[in-house]
Amino acid sequence: MNDRKEAEALDRADPLAALRDEFALAPATIYLDGNSLGVPPKAAAARAQTVIGAEWGDGLIRSWNTAGWFALPRRLGNKLGALIGAAEDEVVVTDTISVNLFKALSAALRVQNARDPKRRVIVSERSNFPTDLYIAQGLIEQLDRGYELRLVDDPAELPAAITDDVAVTMITHVNYRTGYMHDMRALTELAHARGALALWDLAHSAGAVGVGLNDANADYAVGCTYKYLNGGPGSPAFIWVPKRHQNAFSQPLSGWWGHKKPFEMSPDYRPDDGIGRFLCGTQPIVSMALVECGLDVFLKTDMQAVRRKSLALTDLFIELVQTRCAGLNLTLVTPREHARRGSHVSFEHPHGYEVMQALIARGVIGDYREPHVLRFGFTPLYVRFVDVWDTVETLRDILVTESWRKPEFAARGAVT
Ligand SMILES: *Cc1c(COP(=O)(O)O)cnc(C)c1O
16 A cells, blocks of 8 residues: 555445444554543443442442342353354353453363362463463463473473373463464363463454354453543453353352342352352442443444454554554564454554654554554454554654654553
8 A cells, every 4th residue: 555545435435434433542542552541421420320320329239139230240141152152151250351261271170170180280371461461371370289380481382391291271262462362272172282271361252353262162261441442441251161060160269249139138158140250249340331331332243253354454554554564673472364464553662662652642653562562453343444544654754753762752650
């Protein structure tokens, strides 16, 4: 592409173009960080008003029943499940990814311990998002039964690492830094062939790429709602457990929301039959209610259309950076192959942090991840092809003029 007009033409032909109107995004902002915190759907402000005024204010305690608060984790779980290839009653929206990983990993280890106590290894990647590794480390310490976390440095090493002492593989489908996407079906099959269970983290997949959990015969999955699903800062995460595993065991955070009859107020814990047993305690209803506004936008399209546009946006971005920013020290770290690419694109630059700060100062918001990585997330619901063009032109100008060298761009905030 040599001309902004070609990007404008792609936007005119884009079947998802109208969905941008569903979002409250400042017109001057190019937002390429929906992979970290999505943009608010316009409906969210009115929904928050209703939850706080009518439901909490007028309904008060009655709203647990009358406004459907108590059922919300399951109802939203079903709505979300459609985006990730889950069946009815296999997903609940609740807690954080970290907490849900603790539940799913505990459950998986428990199942495996009963089947074959010699399996003492959890396989993951060193490049996984750190909280996933921290949770595994904490659980291993807590169980104190000689479990081990085995980390590989490259996806190609996974087949050799999944040996017959592995209890569970804990893999993030799309890598948060590089954008590398695993073949979920093939890796799950491999894990099963070696007797292991497959736990998937969908943080950078849900709402970003097509996911078929049941098709892939996966065993457990977790993910968040504040990234591509536009649920809001800190909105509750989700956990998926297929029907075949739900009643085989219980998870250790056996709080009253996971009880079969919570309002019997029995002194004895009895887990719910089904996905409800993965709940723990009272949910943050104000925040959770807003998750629905993001999910409702997805009902106006489908994941095939979203994926098609995502690949077109990331293809164009890679092409433009490589042609218009050639020789400017940017190195692509995201796979070119469609089947291996999520919905964000990362480039390394020796002064990545400063370059990203210079971009943000000019209204192009991406983010930076250690070491040296400029990360650009493409959320097809509101990112346009002209945004891709304009981003690359701004990036080129910053690199050619070296305006990133201004001292203010070297200052670091607590969150990068
Ligand atoms: C964003 C992200 C998380 C976040 O975990 P929380 O507990 O919800 O803060 C976890 N894992 C991965 C892979 C992520 O990308």
